[in-house]
Amino acid sequence: MQKIKTAVVGASGYTGMELLRLLLMHPNAELTCVTSRQYAGQPLSSVFPRFSQMAGSEVAFTEPDAETIKASGAEIAFLALPHGVAAAYATALLELGVKVIDLSADFRLNDPDVYEEFYGAVHPAQELLKEAVYGMPELPQRSEAIAKARLIASPGCYPTSIILPLVPLLQNGLIDPQSIVTCSMSGVSGAGKSSNVLFSFCEANESVRAYSAPKHRHLSEIEQELSIAASEPVAMSFTPHLVPTHNGICTTTSAKLIGSPESIGKALEAAYADKEFVRLLGEGSTADTKNVTRTNFIDIGWAVDERTGRVLLFSAEDNLGKGAAGQAVQSFNLVAGLPTQAGLQNI
Amino acid sequence: MQKIKTAVVGASGYTGMELLRLLLMHPNAELTCVTSRQYAGQPLSSVFPRFSQMAGSEVAFTEPDAETIKASGAEIAFLALPHGVAAAYATALLELGVKVIDLSADFRLNDPDVYEEFYGAVHPAQELLKEAVYGMPELPQRSEAIAKARLIASPGCYPTSIILPLVPLLQNGLIDPQSIVTCSMSGVSGAGKSSNVLFSFCEANESVRAYSAPKHRHLSEIEQELSIAASEPVAMSFTPHLVPTHNGICTTTSAKLIGSPESIGKALEAAYADKEFVRLLGEGSTADTKNVTRTNFIDIGWAVDERTGRVLLFSAEDNLGKGAAGQAVQSFNLVAGLPTQAGLQNI
Amino acid sequence: MQKIKTAVVGASGYTGMELLRLLLMHPNAELTCVTSRQYAGQPLSSVFPRFSQMAGSEVAFTEPDAETIKASGAEIAFLALPHGVAAAYATALLELGVKVIDLSADFRLNDPDVYEEFYGAVHPAQELLKEAVYGMPELPQRSEAIAKARLIASPGCYPTSIILPLVPLLQNGLIDPQSIVTCSMSGVSGAGKSSNVLFSFCEANESVRAYSAPKHRHLSEIEQELSIAASEPVAMSFTPHLVPTHNGICTTTSAKLIGSPESIGKALEAAYADKEFVRLLGEGSTADTKNVTRTNFIDIGWAVDERTGRVLLFSAEDNLGKGAAGQAVQSFNLVAGLPTQAGLQNI
Amino acid sequence: MQKIKTAVVGASGYTGMELLRLLLMHPNAELTCVTSRQYAGQPLSSVFPRFSQMAGSEVAFTEPDAETIKASGAEIAFLALPHGVAAAYATALLELGVKVIDLSADFRLNDPDVYEEFYGAVHPAQELLKEAVYGMPELPQRSEAIAKARLIASPGCYPTSIILPLVPLLQNGLIDPQSIVTCSMSGVSGAGKSSNVLFSFCEANESVRAYSAPKHRHLSEIEQELSIAASEPVAMSFTPHLVPTHNGICTTTSAKLIGSPESIGKALEAAYADKEFVRLLGEGSTADTKNVTRTNFIDIGWAVDERTGRVLLFSAEDNLGKGAAGQAVQSFNLVAGLPTQAGLQNI
Known part of the structure; x- marks a missing residue:
């Protein structure tokens, strides 16, 4: 070989x-x-x-x-x-x-x-x-662009978990683009291999907290891709949290529903049913980081809240996997003309 | 004694x-x-x-x-x-x-x-x-009612972390009551002393997930108290999450700001500056569960997001402490005519 | 293929x-x-x-x-x-x-x-x-026996971490066979997928304890293999402990040194230098479970304590990997005539 | 007051x-x-x-x-x-x-x-x-000496968990003083509030390892106190381990039994039945760190292994509590003439 x-x-x-x-x-x-x-x-x-x-x-x-x-x-x-x-x-x-x-x-x-x-x-x-091509292969026409690129900008960890569930809904006009509120929870490896005492075991274990809100750096790329999908400038509320796991990001996004309750599932299915690394969990299912750690999968579930007229999107990925290294290898496979799943079939 | x-x-x-x-x-x-x-x-x-x-x-x-x-x-x-x-x-x-x-x-x-x-x-x-009196002593006129009651309904763990930051803002008309989106993260003890394998160490450790959304049972008492404060029926989006800590709840709430950015801090100070178990962390500070576990404190911080016109409220408490047993003992002290902090000065 | x-x-x-x-x-x-x-x-x-x-x-x-x-x-x-x-x-x-x-x-x-x-x-x-062949391929002549067997008894998790470091020392008469004292620490997955509340997150996290001492069931197979290596019946002191990790076993064994301090390293090198899944860390190095989890490796370090005339053996493996499933797949490769490392090159 | x-x-x-x-x-x-x-x-x-x-x-x-x-x-x-x-x-x-x-x-x-x-x-x-008086109040005649001292040397975390179970056995000649082998497991706070990346969450979580063996610094004070109790110089094998908990030390000690199986319990009862902070768990019971964290208690259990003629001693304490600050406050109470349990009745 x-x-x-x-x-x-x-x-x-x-x-x-x-x-x-x-x-x-x-x-x-x-x-x-x-x-x-x-x-x-x-x-x-x-x-x-x-x-x-x-x-x-x-x-x-x-x-x-x-x-x-x-x-x-x-x-x-x-x-x-x-x-x-x-x-x-x-x-x-x-x-x-x-x-x-x-x-x-x-x-x-x-x-x-x-x-x-x-x-x-x-x-x-x-x-x-x-x-440069923003290297999220599941976005529309993106994998073709990646395959031809010399320079891939591989996405950040939070953006992947937020952008993928939202793009099909924005593209199809199913949610109000200005109503998006997202909370994400990241494992401590997201802070890097750090000697900062804040990320020491004794400080990070048994600790849950928000940080860098309301203007985390990743917001810039998130809003860029959401704006493209919505065909209008999108500003959203994003609050990242640190939780005591090694890796994994769990994201919950809420937005005003414009389409029908069924439209959500249909749009997600249309976008991702044939995507190797996106697993749609179905309506009413939440996503659990423990199923995606050390893999290149992103799991997506959703729920419609009729009381508030909002839709909830639940996603989970490994911040180091699909949120970083795995996604980069996915682009590598495209650039090198290798099978999509080469080297990414690890669970 | x-x-x-x-x-x-x-x-x-x-x-x-x-x-x-x-x-x-x-x-x-x-x-x-x-x-x-x-x-x-x-x-x-x-x-x-x-x-x-x-x-x-x-x-x-x-x-x-x-x-x-x-x-x-x-x-x-x-x-x-x-x-x-x-x-x-x-x-x-x-x-x-x-x-x-x-x-x-x-x-x-x-x-x-x-x-x-x-x-x-x-x-x-x-x-x-x-x-029955809903036993959250920091609510307006509530401690007097508790002191005279025969039957106290001591609040649930999520409600305390959500209601306390919001009530002064709703009472003063500083936020849009219909725009509230909350994510909470609870330690595993919130699930009770359970033999359910879902809460076993191997299943709950290195796992972060939403659950019971969009209609968790506690939503009923949350909306009840928020509606009283807002003087109108409030429906909100609430998503609880399970994170691998023993105890502690971290809550992030986002709402459309109506008042001025400064009005948030003023309203919170006016409501809680003299309350023994509420610690206001100030604007720009988030709340960390590790500072409140095994205490009766609730820590509250906030931030104004000018980009989206929303305010973020950050709160942390111990789900077993201020979110359950501590708050119940607080009511006990009121009912028994004891000093507010008796038996609750443990850190 | x-x-x-x-x-x-x-x-x-x-x-x-x-x-x-x-x-x-x-x-x-x-x-x-x-x-x-x-x-x-x-x-x-x-x-x-x-x-x-x-x-x-x-x-x-x-x-x-x-x-x-x-x-x-x-x-x-x-x-x-x-x-x-x-x-x-x-x-x-x-x-x-x-x-x-x-x-x-x-x-x-x-x-x-x-x-x-x-x-x-x-x-x-x-x-x-x-x-039946006791399926620990690194033992003398064992891999040949496994390759020909119809029935492999794949070893337990504690035994692998204890037997492999000791066998070369016993075979070469370098330690007193009746002086062995071992403490092992196992992750909670060693208790199985259990609904026993003892292994719930809230009971197992922030908990460290010995159990099943002094006569854990695995002692029987440990002493069997050590007795074969020592050419005399061996009785040893073994105390397993439960620690709050998902997987991984860390074992520390102490025994009276008979040979020279250098003889320990030589015997281990002679036995394992060419073994794909045994990594000798050298004298003075301890073994860390985090380097072996989800792999088929066992890491072995050692130290000589001149003050007490004892040798310390440090080993780490994944209780589910080399201590269970990985080792079973190792036998599978032997039985099926596949390369030793087939399917076991995961890290 | x-x-x-x-x-x-x-x-x-x-x-x-x-x-x-x-x-x-x-x-x-x-x-x-x-x-x-x-x-x-x-x-x-x-x-x-x-x-x-x-x-x-x-x-x-x-x-x-x-x-x-x-x-x-x-x-x-x-x-x-x-x-x-x-x-x-x-x-x-x-x-x-x-x-x-x-x-x-x-x-x-x-x-x-x-x-x-x-x-x-x-x-x-x-x-x-x-x-200077070595401030372990439960040792013979020690509390009187502490009460009169100007300078208390408050013991280390490992020593307390090792010395207390052994002293009554050595004093009564029930074990062979030269046969002691101890393994201890400490929570990460034992390493101090450290910016060393080794103790970061991502490195310390899901990690179990021995360290500083065979000659940890605390060995010096351990052997000093054991030698006094044994009336002969004692050299012992001691291996500390780091485990992913915030606090708590779990210690398992093995020694050759000289006395009768029943003599162990009798000697421990005679020494500690009236001591406020020593809890004897009885024969066959192991000690769990989760019962002593944030308290000044040390829990002690034991087992006799007739197969090897050894006794096993199981102890648990909080490395920051009875192993450090709690024990220091215990000495403070003695020096200040306060009740033994003043300020130490926290659980």
Whole structure:
């Protein structure tokens, strides 16, 4: 079996680790380069003892450097770097002919002004913005665009869980676009591999709290994609919460129903019945993070509340899986012309 | 120090256990009778090893029987029984002259038809409904009513976390009463001491999910109290979630802002600045369950979202504490003429 | 690629679920029959929503019945049944020509009297005891025996973590066989998918305790294999503990050192350097369950305590993986003539 | 009621926080001074939101300075400082006439050479070593010594759980002093309020591992007290483990039995039947951390293993409670002439 040579740039955090996990198990991928300033020179297996003795885990970390990545033979590079940092690597790698799947926020927004508003800095590589494709393959016409792209902006964890259930309803005019209220609950890995005492076991366990409301950074990409679907600017209320699980995001969205109660299920079925990684749970079913952790699935249920005239959308995904690394590998499969489910059939 | 003689009826679950914990530590309470069909004849300390060697823990469980409770000398009885069952005990105890603080839903609703709608049965003791006082002492004029009552309907866990932040805003006309959307996250003890495999460690850990939406039973008492505050019928969207903590409820409520951004803080301060168990965290602060577990505090923060014209209310309480047993002891202190904080200064 | 047809008998518990997970991902296995009295008639994906939309998950549960299993075409059947029950199925399946990998305790003990002593019942199929092979492939000459066997007794979760580190030391006379003291800590899934309130989230979380000491049932197979290695009857002190994790066993064993400090590492290296699923961490390193969960690895570290003249052995495995389902699939690969790591390269 | 003025020096960690919690609830204590370099100038309630609105929580953190502490009127100071740092404060405070209860390791060892061996530095205040009393009130004649002391060396968390069950057996010659093997499991708060990523939620949850074996620092004080009880030098095997709970220590000790099986229970009863904070669970019972968290209790059970001729001792305590702050308050009550259980009747 032919294997696509890949690199993971910035592989020391949780998203990077999940990418490594997926690529080490991927039947059509070969890790030729793994970078980390912090761990340069150390073998993968000593930094991540979990991966020790796995085929492919003999690779050693190198300094992040576009030339080195190219020299390793990598055809496609995953960037698991902080926003602001990723753009420079993307630029350099694309110039060297290496395709880029960027998991940072640097190329997710079409409008550099929105980037500046939400990320507090001038966009570092505006000339690439037009070219970048927001890598959520289940969106309309998106998988074709991803397959042809050189630069994929792989979506954030919250956006996936919010955008996918809403897009078919907005596209079909079934809900009021200005009535959307969302609460999401994320596992602690969403905060990254952090030495911040706030995310220590003793502080995060037996703790549930909202944070970053009302203007979390991910809101920018969420509203961008919802606006496209609604064909009008959408502003929504979004409150993320931190809950004591390792991974998983559970999202509940409420919106004013315009269509009939049955229209919700029909629109979701029409959009996703043939999508490998979307599982529709049916009306009246809620989604449980425990069924999606360490997979690339997103589970979606819904309920109509006749008392308030609102519809409730329930979704669950792994913030590191479908919300980050899994979705990036999904784009990788598209870019590399591999079967959709290659390397993503892990449960 | 004089001690009020008390009974706990149905003391084998988590709410009952928390009541026992609070009463064993209460300087002005004496447990004269503790009932449990399941544990009748066993000493408290063998059923709850945690309480062993505490002063007062020598008492043995008896069968739940109004005459026995009265004979023990109890002046005030706490009912930690299932709804439908509590009403009969309340009736019998009141006839014998024992005051009742009922932690079930039996006397929380003013309207028996709403009870029937939400609990699926004819109300078992309608003649007592008028007399019962909904025991949330921080509501306007409520503590005086509680002090004089024979029968207190102690509120449910979700309602407290939702009603307290909203009432001052509704009373002052600062939000649109028909725009309220609430998500709550509860620890697993909210499901009771259950042998249901759904609440086993392996099923509940690393699991986050919505449930009982859109029409959770507690919605009935929430909307009742909000309607009183708003002086109009309120229907709201409420989605409870289960998260892997032992106890604690975190609630996020979103509503259309009518008043000025500053009016929110002012109304909350006016209502709660002098309330011992309400802690206002200020604008921009969220509430964390870890600060309120095993206390009788409710923490409240808020934020104004100018983009959507909505206000966000963040609250946290212990579902077993301020959301159940603590609030019941608060009513007990009022009924018994004790200092507000007696037995509730535990952190 | 040719696929071996397999059945899982008694697939509703955690071990069964892990077997299903491994077999659904196994490139050379096909699930033709999955049985459960409780779930008969239901599709796999409705009982285990996690597996929904996975290739192979369309199979439906059937009643456990040897003829049905045979009729499905299964060549090899895994039994994830309670001890005492498994023996009858093994007998019937072997008669029908279906090879059996039994994960219960029924065929682990060579001596039916020891079975009776530890399991409190006459052994249900003594004639098969001689034929059964204790399926721990890393033991000397064991993988060859497994490859030729019709009936594999797949080891328990605690035994694997205790036996593997000790056998090379006992075989080489490096420790005093009568001085062994072991403490193990198991995740709650070790108790099975249980409705016992003891294993509910609220009772098991924030709880650590010993149980079943000093004579846990698994002690019988542990001492059997240690006695073979030591060429003398071994009696040891073993205390299992329950800790609040989903899965994983961490074992610490202490024994009087007879050999030199260096001899420990040498013996372990000689025994396991070429074993795919044993990872030697080196002297001074302890083993962490988080590195082995959901894998078939066992990690082993050690330390010499010169102050007491004892050696400490540290091991970690997944109680459901190398301690149950993973090890059973390892035997399956041997019996089916597949590569050692087939279907077990999941991390 | 008269209140003893107290200071807590170094109150920003988990032990300090638990001391504050206990002292804020203590009917006979008043916090006049709370120090923390990190938080100097901030009110207690802003650093620890949990304590907000508690009577006594208005006190503000000051720089740690002996004169300031004295000037606050404090009669007794608790030191929750790192070892090596505590000694200087103890010296200065004692000179100013303030009695000291030191929770660090600085005064726990009678022999400065042992201190140097285990803590890697010359003892910083050897002249005070003779005067210091190892503050474990349940040891023979210890409570009288504590009551008269100016300087209490309050024991470590592991030692309490190991020493208390063993001392009566060693004193009565019921076990072989050279055969002791102990495994302990501690909650993550034992590692302190740490920004080390090792103790982050994502690294510590679903993780169980041994550490610091075979020569944990606490071994020095454990062996000191066991040697006194045995009237001979004792060397033992001790392996601590980290488990994913907030607090609690579970300890299992195995030793060769010399006395009769019944002698174990008799010796423990004779030693502890009248001790308020020791709960003997009886033969065959194990101890569960969930029954002792946030209390000052230590629970002790035991079992005799006739197969190996060993006795097993099971103990559980809160590492922050009886293993640290609770035990220190117990000494405080003795020094201040207060009732034994004052401020320690919290469950």
